[in-house]
Amino acid sequence: DGGITQSPKYLFRKEGQNVTLSCEQNLNHDAMYWYRQDPGQGLRLIYYSQIVNDFQKGDIAEGYSVSREKKESFPLTVTSAQKNPTAFYLCASSIRGGAGANVLTFGAGSRLTVL
Amino acid sequence: GQNIDQPTEMTATEGAIVQINCTYQTSGFNGLFWYQQHAGEAPTFLSYNVLDGLEEKGRFSSFLSRSKGYSYLLLKELQMKDSASYLCAVMDSNYQLIWGAGTKLIIKP
Numbered sequence: 001d002g003g004i005t006q007s008p009k010y011l012f013r014k015e016g017q018n019v020t021l022s023c024e025q026n027l028n029h030d031a032m033y034w035y036r037q038d039p040g041q042g043l044r045l046i047y048y049s050q051i052v053n054d055f056q057k058g059d060i061a062e063g064y065s066v067s068r069e070k071k072e073s074f075p076l077t078v079t080s081a082q083k084n085p086t087a088f089y090l091c092a093s094s095i096r097g098g099a100g101a102n103v104l105t106f107g108a109g110s111r112l113t114v115l
Numbered sequence: 116g117q118n119i120d121q122p123t124e125m126t127a128t129e130g131a132i133v134q135i136n137c138t139y140q141t142s143g144f145n146g147l148f149w150y151q152q153h154a155g156e157a158p159t160f161l162s163y164n165v166l167d168g169l170e171e172k173g174r175f176s177s178f179l180s181r182s183k184g185y186s187y188l189l190l191k192e193l194q195m196k197d198s199a200s201y202l203c204a205v206m207d208s209n210y211q212l213i214w215g216a217g218t219k220l221i222i223k224p
Contacts, residue, residue: 004157040123040216041216042119042202042204042213042214042215042216042217043158043202043204043212043214044214045211045212090157090158097210098210102146102206102210103148103160103163104150104158104160104212105160106157106158106159107157108156108157109155109156109157111155
């Protein structure tokens with residue numbers, strides 16, 4: 001079955017450490033996204049990519065980095081520069097970016113807790 | 116600024132009907148989406164509206180009024196499995212999604 005796989009599901013990190021969250025899709029989608037979800041707030045876009053080897057910053061990119069070396073993969077690194085990294089992170093993909101009924105397919109999420 | 120408003124929480128009875136409202140103020144409009152998210156899980160797509168009117172899909176319907184900046188999601192014949200958060204999102208003039216904080220729907224027997 002096609003879908004998006006995120007790993008790990010739960011991750012604990014000490015302050016000052018970088019961590020990388022994995023996101024893999026086998027839907028042959030061009031566009032991929034990383035969102036952060038905090039209680040009482042809407043999803044906030046961290047980074048997105050519409051094509052391999054290209055990505056753009058979202059609304060809250062500071063303290064995060066990404067790469068898009070393969071169409072299927074869009075890993076997110078949470079660096080020590082991110083001041084409040086404890087959150088639920090969602091990866092998503094869509095057939096393409098931009099206009100239209102651009103339906104997102106989400107992964108099951110990764111919950112990061114900083115100790 | 117851009118803003119999406121939804122009620123934080125609603126309670127309804129199994130078998131009944133519930134309407135979840137969403138009002139928005141965005142820079143342009145290129146469509147409105149509803150997603151369902153069970154606790155700790157991935158959001159899943161429910162509906163998309165870009166023109167005014169009602170879109171019906173089984174037990175779920177979604178309505179849009181662009182002039183009023185208003186949408187609602189109507190859930191009929193509620194089942195216990197409908198207990199979830201319902202997220203409203205609007206695509207703005209830059210084709211970016213602006214998300215509401217979600218409405219937690221609690222279904223009681």
